[in-house]
Amino acid sequence: MRGRRLLAEADVVIADRLGPRDLLAELPPHVEVIDAAKIPYGRFMAQEAINNALIEHAVQGKSVVRLKGGDPYVFGRGMEELQALAEAGIPCTVVPGISSSISVPGAAGIPVTHRGVAHEFTVVSGHVAPDDERSLVDWPSLAKLTGTLVVLMGVDKIGKIAETLVAHGKSPDTPVALVQEGTTAAQRRVDATLATVAETVVAQEVRPPPSSSSARSSP
Amino acid sequence: MRGRRLLAEADVVIADRLGPRDLLAELPPHVEVIDAAKIPYGRFMAQEAINNALIEHAVQGKSVVRLKGGDPYVFGRGMEELQALAEAGIPCTVVPGISSSISVPGAAGIPVTHRGVAHEFTVVSGHVAPDDERSLVDWPSLAKLTGTLVVLMGVDKIGKIAETLVAHGKSPDTPVALVQEGTTAAQRRVDATLATVAETVVAQEVRPPPSSSSARSSP
Incomplete structure (x- = not known):
């Protein structure tokens, strides 16, 4: 408002x-x-x-x-x-909006926390792969957390991400929901596991939104 | 809207x-x-x-x-x-709102991620202390992450939380911002470090909002 x-x-x-x-x-x-x-x-x-x-x-x-x-x-x-x-000495006010990192899972039926199930959640960018030297993310520690992991812009590197999480101790059966174009009329949710997510992305043709890769490219 | x-x-x-x-x-x-x-x-x-x-x-x-x-x-x-x-078979639509976990830091001048500084952020409840047996949070792994840690409802147990993070490897000099009544006209930000935050909360009389403890009490 x-x-x-x-x-x-x-x-x-x-x-x-x-x-x-x-x-x-x-x-x-x-x-x-x-x-x-x-x-x-x-x-x-x-x-x-x-x-x-x-x-x-x-x-x-x-x-x-x-x-x-x-x-x-x-x-x-x-x-x-x-x-x-x-x-430049210019006063500026920030008006926060609704972040896709919480609202998109929510709109797809996934609360990022839930009593007795997930007591914390982490939001990470999938834009920089776990083995990229520019990455500041400690994936072994992320793999140990029991809460919800939200990966934004993750479609392209989801195979490497899933592999890294499993290599550091996450169960291959950990459920993964892929949400495409969340909260839009074209919203689509595809379910998988860490073991199957890479092939599911290909088989189900899950894609990033048309212009996202060029518009949000900061590592 | x-x-x-x-x-x-x-x-x-x-x-x-x-x-x-x-x-x-x-x-x-x-x-x-x-x-x-x-x-x-x-x-x-x-x-x-x-x-x-x-x-x-x-x-x-x-x-x-x-x-x-x-x-x-x-x-x-x-x-x-x-x-x-x-x-009960009743259809329901979720309309996501603006989460304080991202908007309150933002309004207080703290981006939860920033290029080259924080490549992930984690949101955790401070309502359940790290040593509480009901806690599902892996604090040693949280302490290893380099991104932003957002603690909601954390005033009462911030001393124990800071101590736990330092015990598991976070620098005592890690900056901590306490934001009280964020995004309201009464918003207040007090800065400290993990080493000083417990005493700062007391000295600066940082308090949870009046009715929050009874209204949001799910562990």
């Missing part, structure tokens, strides 16, 4: 392709909507160009809304944008 | 004390609002009495909204209510 109110009061909205774009159609005609994917970045990184666009409009005294797709603080680059604004 | 629309279409709303009660003031006068804390439970547990109230109104053909405080799937008893409804 608060996000919607701030959108209605904005002069400029810088939006992601993966964001809730329906909201943009409701904006008054004087609001300038900028597609973050189309900001030219010349000698900058795309992220740096977005940071600069935010700053450039804000220093003109405009009220700028950055409408992010996904949770900007869960494997997104929200904090980097916030830091760039802080360095 | 979807939750608000369903509230507007409800015949009966069963609401928690900790829920967003402002929404109730907007409801049309014919909507019956039931305070979950005031449902008489005679020979039942309070939770069972709530389940029964949901079923009783639904079998009369009414559209029932259960408005929960906190995230019902994160140390709440959402799944138990859903199971009771499923057993």
Whole structure:
């Protein structure tokens, strides 16, 4: 509700392709909507160009809304944008949204915790494989936890992830639910186990959403 | 937005004390609002009495909204209510909300993940102490993870939790942020380390919200 109110009061909205774009159609005609994917970045990184666009409009005294797709603080680059604004002396308020890491399992019938079953849950990115040297994740310790493990952006590397968890002690029979396009009309849930998940992904043609790999690529 | 629309279409709303009660003031006068804390439970547990109230109104053909405080799937008893409804053959849709486990750190300036710093985060309840035999949490493994650890309902047992994490290898200098009444007008953040957090809680009078201990007591 608060996000919607701030959108209605904005002069400029810088939006992601993966964001809730329906909201943009409701904006008054004087609001300038900028597609973050189309900001030219010349000698900058795309992220740096977005940071600069935010700053450039804000220093003109405009009220700028950055409408992010996904949770900007869960494997997104929200904090980097916030830091760039802080360095430029521009005040910024964060309006939290609904994170897919909890809501998508919930909408698919899976509570991330449940009395007597799961007393904690961990959210990890599947974008960086367990054997990638850039990974900061201690997979052997993750394998020992008994709560729910939520893997985001995990389709491509799910075989390696399942193998690593089993190699460090998780039962091959541990149930795995694959949820594709969760909370959308196209939502689909496919069940497997750690032992079968790699072949299930192939057999059932489970796929990441169309534009996710390019839009959320931060390791 | 979807939750608000369903509230507007409800015949009966069963609401928690900790829920967003402002929404109730907007409801049309014919909507019956039931305070979950005031449902008489005679020979039942309070939770069972709530389940029964949901079923009783639904079998009369009414559209029932259960408005929960906190995230019902994160140390709440959402799944138990859903199971009771499923057993009674009553269809139910879950509308996910904004979980404090991610939004409260975010609103206090702490991204639960950050590129090159935290590649995973774990959410655990502080309600059950690490040495409690009911605990299913593998604290030694939690202590080895390098990502963000979010402890909900942790004020009372934070000393024991910090001590356990240090005993299993976390640095005593690990930064700890205490966020009280996050995202409300009374939000307060107090910084400490694992070594100092127990004394900081006492010295700074960090307290759980007034009615939380009775309202969210499931281990």
